[in-house]
Amino acid sequence: MRRTAIIILVATTAVITSAYAQIPVDLTPTTSVTAETKINTSASGTYSDPSAGTTLGNVSKLPLRQLLPGYHGKIYASVVLFWGSSKHINVGYSAIDPAQVDRQIQDIISRGMDGAILDWYGAGSWQEQAAEVWKQEVLKFPNFEFAIQEDQNSHTLKACTTSSCAQKGLISDLNFIASHYFNSSRYIHINGRPIIAMFDVDWYYPDPSATLFATTAIKIDWTTVRASISGNPLIIQRGPLALAEPAIMSDGAFSWIGINKLDPFDEDLTYLTRFDTTALATPARAAIGSVYKGFNDAPASWSQHRIVDQHCGKLWLDTFKTNVQTLGSQIDQLDGIQVATWNDYEEATTLETGVDNCLSINASVKGTQLSWATTPSTADSNATLSMFVVYISNDGQNLAQLKTLPRSARRLDLTQYALPAGNYKLFVKARGQPSIFNHLSASVSFPVYANLTVTSPKSNQVVTSPVPFLATATSSAAITSIALKIDGKTVFTASGSTLSTSLPLSPGPHKYLYIVLDQLGRTTSQGGSITVQ
Numbered sequence: 305m306r307r308t309a310i311i312i313l314v315a316t317t318a319v320i321t322s323a324y325a326q327i328p329v330d331l332t333p334t335t336s337v338t339a340e341t342k343i344n345t346s347a348s349g350t351y352s353d354p355s356a357g358t359t360l361g362n363v364s365k366l367p368l369r370q371l372l373p374g375y376h377g378k379i380y381a382s383v384v385l386f387w388g389s390s391k392h393i394n395v396g397y398s399a400i401d402p403a404q405v406d407r408q409i410q411d412i413i414s415r416g417m418d419g420a421i422l423d424w425y426g427a428g429s430w431q432e433q434a435a436e437v438w439k440q441e442v443l444k445f446p447n448f449e450f451a452i453q454e455d456q457n458s459h460t461l462k463a464c465t466t467s468s469c470a471q472k473g474l475i476s477d478l479n480f481i482a483s484h485y486f487n488s489s490r491y492i493h494i495n496g497r498p499i500i501a502m503f504d505v506d507w508y509y510p511d512p513s514a515t516l517f518a519t520t521a522i523k524i525d526w527t528t529v530r531a532s533i534s535g536n537p538l539i540i541q542r543g544p545l546a547l548a549e550p551a552i553m554s555d556g557a558f559s560w561i562g563i564n565k566l567d568p569f570d571e572d573l574t575y576l577t578r579f580d581t582t583a584l585a586t587p588a589r590a591a592i593g594s595v596y597k598g599f600n601d602a603p604a605s606w607s608q609h610r611i612v613d614q615h616c617g618k619l620w621l622d623t624f625k626t627n628v629q630t631l632g633s634q635i636d637q638l639d640g641i642q643v644a645t646w647n648d649y650e651e652a653t654t655l656e657t658g659v660d661n662c663l664s665i666n667a668s669v670k671g672t673q674l675s676w677a678t679t680p681s682t683a684d685s686n687a688t689l690s691m692f693v694v695y696i697s698n699d700g701q702n703l704a705q706l707k708t709l710p711r712s713a714r715r716l717d718l719t720q721y722a723l724p725a726g727n728y729k730l731f732v733k734a735r736g737q738p739s740i741f742n743h744l745s746a747s748v749s750f751p752v753y754a755n756l757t758v759t760s761p762k763s764n765q766v767v768t769s770p771v772p773f774l775a776t777a778t779s780s781a782a783i784t785s786i787a788l789k790i791d792g793k794t795v796f797t798a799s800g801s802t803l804s805t806s807l808p809l810s811p812g813p814h815k816y817l818y819i820v821l822d823q824l825g826r827t828t829s830q831g832g833s834i835t836v837q
Contacts, residue, residue: 326722326763326832333702335695340703340733340744346404346411347657348396356600356652357614362744363658364736366690367416368595368643371624371738375635378418378449380492380592381646381655383408385422385434393603395649399434405441409448411656412646415739419449419492421501421642426458427480435485442490451492452481453501456508464522470509471524475532482535494556494590494639497538501592506541506553513550526552540590544579547586556590557583561599561612561644561653568611571619573626580630584637592640593631595623597659604650616662617688617740659740661688667732667745672829675715676732686711688740693733700729700747719817719829723752725779754779754820754828761816763832770806771836773816777801781822789817789831809836 343349343360352360368379388398397404412420422438425431435452442448460473478500485491486498493499510517511526530552538555540546546557562575576594583591598614601607612619628635647656663678663685674694678685689711695703707716729747736742759774761767773796777783783801787794791814796805803818817831 327720329721329723331704333704335703337701346407350396353603356602357598358652359660361658361741364740364742365414366738368738369416378640380640380642381412381417381420382642382644383420383422383646384648385431389430400437402437405437409445421451421453423453423455425455426460426477429459449490449492451499452485456504467522467524470522478533486535494538500537501540503542511553544582547582547589558592559594561596563610563612569613576626577630590639592642593627593638594642594644596644600652617659618684620659661740663743665734665743665745667748669748669750672718689734690737691735695731697729719831725752725755727751752828753826756830761834766835768837770808772806774804775818777820779822781824784821784823787819791815811836
């Protein structure tokens with residue numbers, strides 16, 4: 305996986321930027337270095353697998369909805385419930401731990417999602433224990449919803465080798481779901497009907513009328529299944545084919561992950577396009593779209609060596625873009641959008657840990673100019689950022705926000721801030737797009753040697769010519785002089801700690817800059833902008 309570096313520079317003596325404005329700074333800390341760099345997700349923090357694309361970091365909590373302009377529906381997280389079972393890898397937490405479930409729900413909500421679809425393996429399974437915990441814990445979080453997904457790996461189904469057994473087993477599973485979960489006020493409904501998602505059940509247990517199915521499929525009578533289950537659920541199968549298969553098996557479909565088994569670097573976005581266009585063509589059937597960051601099943605004991613490279617966050621963003629472009633103004637025809645997945649660590653699809661954009665950030669200070677650059681500075685790496693945030697600190701740990709800047713910005717003029725004398729530490733945060741990693745630079749020193757009080761003019765003031773200029777300065781060392789620049793040229797210099805003069809200026813906008821020099825040869829620069837009538 306490629307890594308990108310952000311280098312921050314602050315230029316020495318000359319003022320390079322074009323904008324001056326004396327802005328008072330509130331130095332009261334609102335955050336800290338620890339808060340801005342710690343793992344801020346429900347991941348355990350003890351498991352990672354960089355070789356598969358699962359890394360840990362500080363994640364942007366901007367809402368996912370920002371990447372879905374025009375979409376007003378629900379966003380769900382696809383949650384697996386394996387963890388803590390001896391049959392799966394140890395990811396550092398247990399799926400049946402109520403405290404962990406609370407952390408996951410809180411994190412899912414913090415990303416701007418509305419609920420979770422829980423992958424379920426049948427009555428008596430480890431996943432059933434976990435699902436019961438979720439059913440109880442969701443009640444603590446207003447408006448958060450959940451639904452159950454019947455997996456083709458259900459223990460009930462896997463125990464069967466005959467059509468009769470599989471048919472009875474599926475009926476038993478679905479009635480168990482209905483009796484245990486449909487009564488929850490938080491269960492997901494579409495068009496008034498409780499949903500049951502199904503992961504490849506139609507592929508391995510198809511109706512005789514089906515034309516596409518696994519070579520090892522066990523056929524069952526879906527008419528009998530439908531007639532034998534309670535609650536009139538809306539059955540939603542996986543993939544675009546489910547939107548066109550016999551309706552007895554499927555009331556709709558959910559999208560998943562496009563995988564080109566022959567090329568791990570192919571984003572295979574045609575999978576999403578195919579699902580979305582089929583959904584638009586079959587409006588009578590329910591459709592839940594998908595977004596995802598990548599895929600790699602290498603950590604699983606059953607690995608099939610399928611990989612979809614994350615492209616350092618590009619794939620994540622491209623899945624949103626593809627849905628938006630394909631569906632256009634009809635995007636609300638989707639009955640939901642699902643993140644595939646929240647926490648399947650064995651397939652490295654985990655949004656829980658965030659999306660690694662392969663960035664690092666570095667800083668240095670020179671004078672009054674703060675600038676930064678991304679390396680490499682590519683369209684793809686820049687697209688993973690939402691903004692830059694500059695912080696200022698008195699102690700190098702507790703941070704006050706100085707300025708937010710668009711991701712296109714690469715410099716900040718520090719003379720625009722009315723800072724009292726002090727030795728400050730500056731940090732720059734590269735904030736990621738929703739669920740993409742944030743990165744905070746190391747501290748850089750910015751000394752302010754003099755306390756400068758500007759009486760006239762006021763920043764951004766409209767004035768008449770001649771313009772009065774009045775400023776005084778104090779410092780730990782004696783003030784030698786104060787110089788005044790107008791539009792980059794020195795026009796007046798006063799000896800001592802006070803500058804007072806009146807200057808004729810032409811109509812229009814002008815920039816002014818006071819430069820204080822003390823006895824030790826140290827300078828402090830602050831300035832502003834005026835408009836002369």
